[in-house]
Amino acid sequence: MSHVSELIASDIGAYLKSHEHKSLLRFITCGSVDDGKSTLIGRLLYESKMLFEDQLAALEADSRKMGTQGEQLDFALLVDGLAAEREQGITIDVAYRFFSTDRRKFIVADTPGHEQYTRNMVTGASTADVAVLMVDARKGILTQTRRHSYLVSLIGIRKVVVAINKMDLVDYSEKVFRSLCEEYAAFASHLGFDAITYIPMSAFKGDNITGPSENTPWYRGTTLMGYLETVPVDEEHLQKAPFRLPVQWVNRPNLDFRGFAGTISSGIVKAGDAVRVLPSGRTSTIARIVTADGDMERAVAGQSVTVTLADEVDCSRGDVIACSDAPPECADQFETTIVWMHDEPMLPGRTYLMKRGNRTVNVQVTDIKYQVDVNSMEHLASRELTLNTIGVCNISVDQQIPFDAYRENRDTGGYILVDRLSNHTVGAGMLHFALRRSKNIHLQPMEVEKASRSAIKGQKSCVLWFTGLSGAGKSSIANALEKRLLTMGRHTYLLDGDNIRHGINKDLGFTTADRVENIRRVGEIGRLMVDAGLIVLTAFISPFRAEREMARSLLAAGEFIEIFVDTPIEVAERRDPKGLYKKARRGELTNFTGISSPYEAPETPEIRIDTTALTVEQASEAIIAHLKQFGILVNDK
Template sequence: MTETGAGAGAGATYTPDALIADDIHAYLDRHQNKTLLRFITCGSVDDGKSTLIGRLLYDSRTIFEDQLAALEADSRRVGTQGQEIDFALLVDGLAAEREQGITIDVAYRFFSTEARKYIVADTPGHEQYTRNMVTGASTADLAVILVDARKGVLTQTRRHSYLAHLVGIRHVVLAVNKMDLVDYSEQRFAEIVADYRAFATSIGIKEFTAIPISGFRGDNVTAASANTPWYAGPTLIAHLDRVEVDQHADAARAFRMPVQWVNRPNLDFRGFSGLIAAGTVRPGDAVRVLPSGRTSTIARIVTQGGDQDQAVAGQSVTLTLADEIDCSRGDVIAAADAPPEAADQFEATIVWMADDALLPGRGYWLKLGTQTVTASIQPPKYQVNVNTMERLAAKTLELNAIGVANLSTDRPLVFEPYAGENGTTNKTLGGFVLIDKFTNATVAAGMIHFALRRAQNVHWQATDTSREHHASLKNQQPAVLWFTGLSGAGKSTIANLVEKKLARMNRHTFLLDGDNVRHGLNRDLGFTDADRVENIRRVGEVAKLMTDAGLIVITAFISPFRSERDMVRAMMKPGEFIEVHIDTPLADAEARDVKGLYAKARSGQLKNFTGIDSPYEPPETPEIRIDTRALTPDEAADAIVARLIP
């Protein structure tokens, strides 16, 4: 059997199989060329996010038959309110995954319509999991803010809206859900929209689309509802299908590519691989490698499929340069005539996502693009009250707090302000995360505002007399003997003996004792965790200056945190920092208690005392460990001197 087609040309015939094949190819072609929209659903607990996503998946027919059968069975088992299917169960199944030990920060669901493909990020609504919402929002083009029509705009509604705007989402849908539970009241809808508009305007959201829906009943989700004759706007899916998202904005900007790795398969090839963050690049283009500032031109654009004549934002490529210049992971290859900035001090907005509060002055890993540096945060300038937008005084940031603070890095960071021109965002070179050096947990997300002026105004002054010359005059190698241990362990006693023995050997030394520096240099600091961090940072800077002068520096500090001891180690030249753990059990140190401090701490008179109500993190691999139960102070001092000067 054959069929003829008037538009097929004279004598053309098609078999049914050919027609089916043509239909499949046409469908695949349409599907492949659909635009992609990433969006996030957010709001407070029980606002109906899971139900809405389940409804979208069901109505878009992206559920397999076995999933649908299981969903219907589960719905009957939980006794859904007279409805055959409980759509929330499609997403809430993730709870069972967590019970099985699977960790999921954000659940992503995929579906499509005739007009578009979608990736939706489902995030928890509980305040405790605000960090998950930030993760999902970081890659989203649009945010669907759900509000329970019975409860109205809540604190979490405001927090999620503020965060969505903060990370650069400019398309917002206010989905007033559960309208069936307020009898589809036009007045209630108008009240919520007015309340939200007042807040949205205060945080800079210029426009949003408000839609009355019922995820449970399906009103205005994929089809217009007869229950809301007073609403003449689009359904949710109709709005999502037609919202305009500029997916080529990054390609229109100046070229930037953070280098992810140096591709060196053999001696004849050296390329630099990475994901193009912005712009377009072609062979022959002049580029600049930052932070060094060296220039070259693009020789080749290499991909798995062969060389290309050009590459654009969003492509992963390997670039080869016409000149042999230094370039490695973390560097940024950029347009030579429009490079990004490089600085080591910034102002940034920080969203704190850890249970333990921010410790100003502590060193955290900062990851921005492919760059990883050590960063320390200053006490916040202010914290934002998400309900009132009031700027509150703050000494630190607690879980889910949002604040603005200055930060400094241990070397220049190539960056662009997160908020770009004309409402664009520079996520790759403007957004960063902070990672705790001890636990490797991500503790914060941040957005850079600008480099501080002092980062450009303050420069290293070159001097003619080197640290090597200072050391040679003293006929010694500079070093830092960093004594750490509990109060009463014997640090000061042993450190004093070590200095006396070195003095008799004509070595040039200086002893920095924990109690002594608090009479002057650190007299303004207390004993909170934040003050302890700053105490060690200052001592570390002083010790570094003393090693530049060629001295052997001996320090005796409890220094309870590993991260701060590692911070000081990183300040020194390799091999110059020698960690000496005066290892004394707490019971022995407390038994000595010559100052009576443990007794006061036990009675509650002395707060934040190490070993009692403040932690001590012993060194894991110190260069020298002194067991005070096995050695006398004099024997310990001899062992340390022998290690320093064989």
Template structure:
């Protein structure tokens, strides 16, 4: 008995060892809704013997209960795990499945077909080597087929399987297959997709999935599984070019060890290599390559390691280590392609967080150069990007980062955009190249700085940012505060919304994107005035929290005071000193805050003024007292 147990154990070890040696292929299934993506993956799991008996029993029971396949197994039920998906018969989220054959291991992402879930498809495709694009033989090439194909080309997937599915429903017509194949290849050629293998199939019936089907005697190409097992994709260092190592963590367990931990995302490294730290440009040599299983002499793309260097230099999370012979680029302005993923549009000038590798910075976008019509690939004019739209934009970062163009390295050229208030991912993008001006424009050091200006004026500069609805009393209170400060001998300047629109911002309207730009410009002017040593009062409706936060972040933390002039809209409308509410109610004034454009009240203002129980004079006294308390004014 012990001898049998030993034999079984040996067999298990050999199996696990052979399994480890198999290559890995990551692929996605995509296409329009109801083209059979989930059914195909379920069929692959079934044919690769990756289902347990209880799963098969449950599948049989569920298939009878659902009854959508005329008594046949409904393989889509193996993948569509969300209850909402089963009820609607569609895929909503990205479902990842793992299976293997004797020749290869696979990770497959079943991505949504509905246009509203394009953002999920983009996520699933970001790490794939092969795209299996399904087309319903009855419907042919659809808009979503083109959209997904464009995204596939954008992400850099070069191996495409055109799975012309449901041929059993068109009598396995060779004519249908060839017509769809020709139409798709004509479109794909415009995208640069030329490595295409077209396969006629029925995922439900199993035609040409693992074995050639007798129903398509005219087809002599590979089966789907046969192609996936044999397609050659570059792995490891072969696909990754020069050495790239984004630092994820500075490992300092004790005073005798300082290492830099992360995953190699490009090329390889060996002991003694001369590396450059980017963006700082400092250099050192590799002293050790440390792993949990011991030190290595070399390491390659995909390996998680800790590097130690021969010199003590300043390295932080988000820095990139590269070889001195082939360093990454460094810049703070880029041209990029963005896929917008949020219900709320991407507004030029609005600040977002950009996460690239292990680095997170603040970014805003210039107006899009164009957006792409995925049907015709035509470049269309655009002022902003809406949900699922794809556009080319210039990006401005608040600091320089190390990068590679996306076509050279996905990890150091791809990024996501994050809403700074909700922390939700709102977009994803690819860096094309650094703008020339990012290399040619440098910050000029000036000897007479903010401290020198403030000392000369004998005051602490700051921004008093008055926000509230139209008619709340912002300008009245701000004017009174400035008069009190002037009487105290303080150097001030008041930026008022209406006054600024007569000059600096007279080219801007009242659309959401223009309002964002209005506040961006004013925030920059306020920063310059603080740098000049002034107490700067800003009186603007400034309805959006994100722009107020952007203006706050331009100055030091103790230099910004948000003054929320809190007045109920009913009270503000009763005052209506300029007659604007009446015009808005009559429909003569569009995008008016509080009527047909939102106002996002401050959540934690430094000063809140309730004008229903305070006069402007009392409000001004309260603000002066708060400035004394904060040390801006002396008692």
């Protein structure tokens, strides 16, 4: 290696080493549309000399192309990389940028300001230590300013900078600045922030960004960069918290080694520490802490490690290894705050997937306690959550899960909600506490099991779920089938939609939320009847795939048989035995399936009945043949 090469390598090594020991601050910029978030980040990158010459040249060219006045650079172009963003002049996605100064390293998330993309803002805030909330000095405190402030407080960020931007457009008025500070302080007084710092600035002109501005002689506070470089990063908080290691992977390269890998979310662990594996509750001690660089005696929050246990304890992906003297609670019902992020509303009773770290479970919202008005913080009654709304709800999951309150541990207290059919992320949530009933109610073991109840009846219990449009023939076929099964000596029960609404579901209407709850209740009743050993027939429109899948998920494999009574709507409307289509066409019935409310036809039903080709009796016999083929009718009587 030449002398020059050695010097270059030495300089690079020294540069990297200088960065290695700097603290890292993660922060987010948020606020309403066109408040100057992207411009601010672009200027921070420019002022910290984090741009290459070709990037600077491209910025100068793009600024001229976009028509920036004079020689002023348009720093927003450094961040708004998407073509759609440049065309519209807004930020759509979350853009993460890294920069560094002599004192600290930074990762900043530039989040979208438009209300439509509030969900992206939540993503950016989830890992941030500080929020820089941008306020346009001309527009003042807007609805989106309040919404983002409330979300920031929910996510757990306790340090906030209120950057009163575009002061150059209000002649650097101290009166405007003080007025906005007072207005924001009154609004945020109950949000629980530890500290709020107010800075008057112009991201476009550079006032109070890296150095004090001569245009604001009345301001004696810190610059934005001065604040970011010196604000304490509470790294010690997570280390002081109880030890938590969510298991990401069971490492079993050979029969002599079995380790549990993951990133420590809080606390400190040492070899020999007593630990508890949740949710099983089994205890052991840490035998080794293994890393790629060899064994460690001690590991702290944020480190990725593999630990081995002194005992053969059942532990798998999604479990939590915790200190034995302060383990997390385990429960299956919680109070939680949910931020809804999807165009389709969240409906109580519908089953979603809850992803918490490395564990995925089924979850239902059992009750929306209230929705939060982000302007007044008023609690509003609500039966559903729509896009960008925030609600406090009770939820129920299908198994016990270990958790901490979100305010104590983001990793073990936060989660996302995923639609079971589309796999889209539809919501984000923060757990508050376990409901008392989740601790006081336990499953009672039964000595007589479903298999015994079914065997004595000479049949395999199941649900025959008839679905189709009103007038398709569901009830007629189900009635004929039950009579046929009765002549064969089978034990059955028919749950019909109209009959159910005269009894247990008479409190429900026909809104989307009520339809979901209607099917949820029927699914639970069907599950109990299957457990009793019966062949259960259900005749419901059940228009939504999600609820039919929910009913299926309550049963074991092979116990849910979906029967699609496939009838074109024009045929069903001609039959119209109850006169409902005529009322719907006249506007007398709202939310009528097929007319003003959708019907989601089954994609892969076990049985499809074409009522334009088969009579009721033929359809019944065809289903009998299928049931024999599926092994439901295990012997002839």
